[in-house]
Amino acid sequence: MPELYEGINCRCRSNGLTLAVELARRHILARIIDKRDSSSTLSRALGITSRSLELLSPLGVSRQLIEEGIAIQEARIYQGTRLVMRMPLHSCSSYFPTILGLPKDRIEMVPSATLSAMGVQVEYQLELLQFNKEGNQVVAELSNGENETFDYIVGAGGIHSAVRECANIAYPGFDLKEKWSIADVENWPYSKTFTLTQMKPGLVAVSVPIRENRFRFVSSCENALEAFPLPLKIHKVRSEGVFKVSVRQAESYSKGRIHLVGDAAHCCIPVGGRGMNLGIADAVELAKRMAGNPLDGYSEFRQREDKKVIAITERGRKIVTAKTLVARMEFNTVLVAAKYSPFVKRRLSRFVVEC
Ligand SMILES: Cc1cc2nc3c(=O)[nH]c(=O)nc-3n(C[C@H](O)[C@H](O)[C@H](O)COP(=O)(O)OP(=O)(O)OC[C@H]3O[C@@H](n4cnc5c(N)ncnc54)[C@H](O)[C@@H]3O)c2cc1C
Known part of the structure; x- marks a missing residue:
């Protein structure tokens, strides 16, 4: 004691x-x-990053988190229903090779x-x-x-x-004007995959596996599930809600x-x-x-x-949420850079997994 x-x-x-x-x-x-x-x-x-698992490891809790969590293997980026990029989520240099959904x-x-x-x-x-x-x-x-x-x-x-x-x-900082939404559902087809879709200019939605057969949707609009453009096979909506986003320090x-x-x-x-x-x-x-x-x-x-x-x-x-042509071009530039440059892809993947 x-x-x-x-x-x-x-x-x-x-x-x-x-x-x-x-x-x-x-x-x-x-x-x-x-x-x-x-x-x-x-x-x-x-999402619990590799860095957090590393920091929590001396506390003796990381192993159990890893046993319970879903090791997310890949990110898929869509524009509307068009798959524009697949990115393996992997880091060779970190404590745990990918981000954990839990x-x-x-x-x-x-x-x-x-x-x-x-x-x-x-x-x-x-x-x-x-x-x-x-x-x-x-x-x-x-x-x-x-x-x-x-x-x-x-x-x-x-x-x-x-x-x-x-x-x-x-x-100091600011609060975003729009309301964002969140939904936890059982089952939709892509397991162990983080999906980001830019539904239309200004609107973004993501889905992340958090348990076996359980996914979280988050969107920059008020109804994450209705707005998600990909076909969903949902057996059960466990919870839904809206929230406000602030950026402050x-x-x-x-x-x-x-x-x-x-x-x-x-x-x-x-x-x-x-x-x-x-x-x-x-x-x-x-x-x-x-x-x-x-x-x-x-x-x-x-x-x-x-x-x-x-x-x-x-x-x-x-x-990803800007409506201007310049911002859309910037998004496309990042996608093209990540698609064709292994260096950019690796850096993006490392940010998702490690930070
Ligand atoms: C939809 C959504 C999705 C998110 N997804 C992620 C993600 O995937 N990964 C990630 O890293 N972050 C994510 N975040 C952010 C993350 O949830 C927060 O950063 C995190 O929960 C903050 O934890 P906290 O312990 O600092 O505060 P909180 O979780 O807000 O806990 C604060 C606690 O303090 C207690 N409390 C408050 N005031 C008092 C008081 N006066 N006396 C006693 N108790 C008090 C409250 O009851 C509460 O239990 C997400 C946030 C949202 C909204």
């Missing part, structure tokens, strides 16, 4: 959980609260079980209301009336993080004894499948620093890394 160090609090789900397991592995037991009723059965993120609720269950085995439980139905600095510590006000003193507070509360707001850290990930990880620190479009993966990298880096390395450079380092990836996903979004 690891020694208990009082006073490190983090809020979770996936990114907070990663941080908590990383800390527990280093004998620092965090208090973890979540205002939800219980662990989520809903799932947003689904719903986020399952991704969370594995570290959650590991954490429980280390003696830490997530406290559900408990909300952080606000906090105040007191000397070298922070006093948190919780929804059950407790006022508890901590050495650090980590905000892993997602886009609307109360920690970020209470610390007065700006979250906190002006700093740290302020005194307050630190941010995951969506509390940044958010980007879901089609690139990067949000949760960047959050995992934030959490692992922060844990490493909290356990003895200087915390000072955490914000600058992770901000810089996340910014690069967000910029690439934004560039991709603009190319």
